[in-house]
Amino acid sequence: MPLSSRGRQAGPTIANSRGQSSGGRALVACVAVSLVLFTLSSRMGDEGPFGVVRGAFQTVTSPVRYLGATVSLPFQGLGNVVTNLTADQATLSELQAENEALRARNVELEEAEQTAERLQGLLDLRDANNLQSTAARIISGSSDSWTTTVTIDKGTTSGVAPGMPVTSSGGVIGQVIESAATTSTVRLLTDENSSISAMVQSSRVQGMLNGSVTGELRLTLVGTDQSVQVGDVIVTSGLGGAFPKGLPLGEVTSVENSPGSLYLDIIVEPFSRTENYEEVLVVTSLTEEQRATADDIAAADAQDQQGTAGTTSSTSEGQGDGESTQ
């Protein structure tokens, strides 16, 4: 008589002798169905029946996601508890002084808040008349480890469609990639597959703002002969037609010019964060003045040609000097 269940073998039960098999046939069937679904899903994307089924599922389950976001809201700042517990006396004194300064500042900000509310009312009025945007609330983050997305509580019934840009009060946060009836999935700027036409606000240098797996934003395709400084503000360029021109994206925190590289390595800190589950605005249509002008497109082409010419020139010089260019 064993005293432990360790190493126990299955006994002849009614269940496993009649109704239970090893599952080999079920495995073959499930694997076959999975592979078919995977292949079709990869080829079709979210078009067709897969998008419809996924949209219906996300619509049905949106109350649960909303509930989770609501319940977890008070715990968003839990990470600060450990920092607070380990703070030393100097830090506490510094924080007390800072607290007094912030109280004074708070009075000013309350005044500013009332002003902002009035201005927000005006903006809402303008949005309602022009029908260019719709307000939404972030109800959930990404449920998988692969994507950096959020779910908002507006879908196709509110006029939201894939491709529409999403902004918060701080600036652009991402772009709608899927829309169900009452919810939509927004790919954030920091997602690895995110890529937005952007430009430096001061110098009008254009590039592509790409997300990464580490959460950093990188402004790419900016030639080493262009002028970009730390602290420069990055805004949308409007090229491509999806994003309105001039929406703030972030601020340059690092610029590196590696020897031999054609492009600058620029890191950008995004203005908007979604940790606080804030309200966002989905831009549903663009006006003419929000689109990139012919001058902007010509400037982008000129910059591109300039970069290409620089590449050709340096290649020619390399060949002339007898250096290997491979």
Place this chain on the structure above:
Amino acid sequence: MQVSDKNRNVRGAVVLAVLCLVLQLALAPNVGLGNGRANFALIFASCVALQVGGTSGVIAGFVAGLLFDLSSTGPIGLMAFCLSVSSYLLGMEQRNRMAGDLGATMALFCASALGVSVVYHLAMLLVGQTSSIVDALFLRALPTALLTAVFFVPFAYYFSRVRAASGGLGAGSIRAGRLGGSRGASHLGKRGL
């Protein structure tokens, strides 16, 4: 001969499925370890596979994986494939593996979670979602497996220590009359081990 309480097993599986679905939709998006997110579909599939196994385990894994795919933005069918295979492997040897054996249960699950996460993220790599295998493995697969294993601990404790003494989701067959397994499990359960 054992008599398994099938109705009780089904009830237990349904409760577990609803619990894991709610946790997957409500909790997983809000708790992260780096880029990792807990996979409650894997937890559900593994519990069923370890307790019941066989055809039921494979089908539970397939359905759980399919729901996971529908709740995410990745291709549909990939997690269903992974969970079908892992459920088959976990449930092919013996039933009621979780009863009274927390350490072995955790070891099996950790291996399964790591395997599923690595295969899932490698497949995403192959379909062109990223270009870096290092990112896929070390920034996504490993945190996911680790976080999932952490969230599996209460489930493993419940099924191996608490539920083993009372039966259910496969453990009912232990209680019903298999001498070695039933007395062993009950004995451990009564001693609170």
